Amino acid sequence: MGARYLVRLDDACPTMDRSRWDAVEAALRERGVSPIVAVVPANVDPDLVRGPVDGGFWERARSWAASGWVIGLHGYSHALRPSRRGLVPVNAYSEFAGLAEEEQRRRIREGVAALAAEGLEPAVWVAPAHGFDSLTLAALAGESPIRIVSDGFARRAVLRGGFVWLPQQLWRPRKMGGGLWTICLHPNTLSEPAVGKLARFIDENREAFAHPLEAARGAAPYGPADAAHERVFAAALALKKAVGAAARVAKGKMR
Ligand SMILES: [Zn+2]
Structure with missing residues (x-):
């Protein structure tokens, strides 16, 4: 079987760059691709303040969920600080890795509550900067309905530690030979040519794009x-x- 692809959009929050997000959203909607969209419940990261607070943001997020996009819990506040590397060794900074379990539980609990207050139920964990550890998974199991993690470098969806892991290994569209690949994009900083490249890649490989929840159902033991x-x-x-x-x-x- 040829490669299959998922799309993940990171850093959705009320101060995101609306015009850039509009372009990415249109490209996916026109092609019927449902991504994981990683929402920050209570952003404090100045890097994600790309415009004024959008009063229509939460309504927009509800429309994503209603149209089959999968809501991801993207940390709590996206406050990144230097940390040891967690389960997925990508960055030496994170919001979660290395925090005490009670603090991790509080952030997960309050993040889920903040989304619930806006009528959203996250199905996937998307750690800011890939930073999380075994305590984060315990906090997710205890404080959230989330049983899917979007991370790791496996070549297929795997069942590991009570969670389905949808691997996330690409940061731009790229033709692969087989396996399941999640293309993680940051619409806030995605140029017009990059959106065009994404659109062309989808057009050339439309049948290979899967729905994240469908991909999760095919998970095999790690x-x-x-x-x-x-x-x-x-x-x-x-x-x-x-x-x-x-x-x-x-x-x-x-x-
Ligand atoms: Zn992020």
Whole structure:
């Protein structure tokens, strides 16, 4: 079987860049693709303040849910701070990783309550900056209805520790040879050409785009082959990041 793709849109909140989100939303709606949309319940991250507070934001989020988009709980406040790496080793900063269990529970509980107050029930956990640990999973199990995690580098949906993990390994559309791939996009900073590229990629691969909940239903028990694949992918990603950082330094020196 060929590759299948999911789309995830990060950083939805009342101060998002509306015109950029409009463009991404239109591209997906015109093609009938339902993404995971990661909503920040109570944003305090200045990096996500891209415009004035949109009084129509929560109504818009309800319209996403009504049309089959899957609501993700994107942390609580998106307050990132330096932290140790959590279960998915991507960044050395996070909102959740390393916090005490009671504090993690409070953030999950209040995040779920804030969304419920707006008529939204999140189905998926989307950790800000990929940062979360086993205490976060315990907090989700105890304080939320969420049983799906959008993260990790497996090549398929896996059942692990009481959660379905939908792997998230791409940050731009890219043709893959097989497996399940989530393309994570940040509409706040997505250029017009990047939206055009997304639209073309969907047009060329429309049948390969799945609904996130349908993909979750196909989850298989996590095994040694999944773990091996994740290790290799994480190492390749770390290498790519290091090479990118070195290239940026070299470029800076040349100027
Ligand atoms: Zn985020």
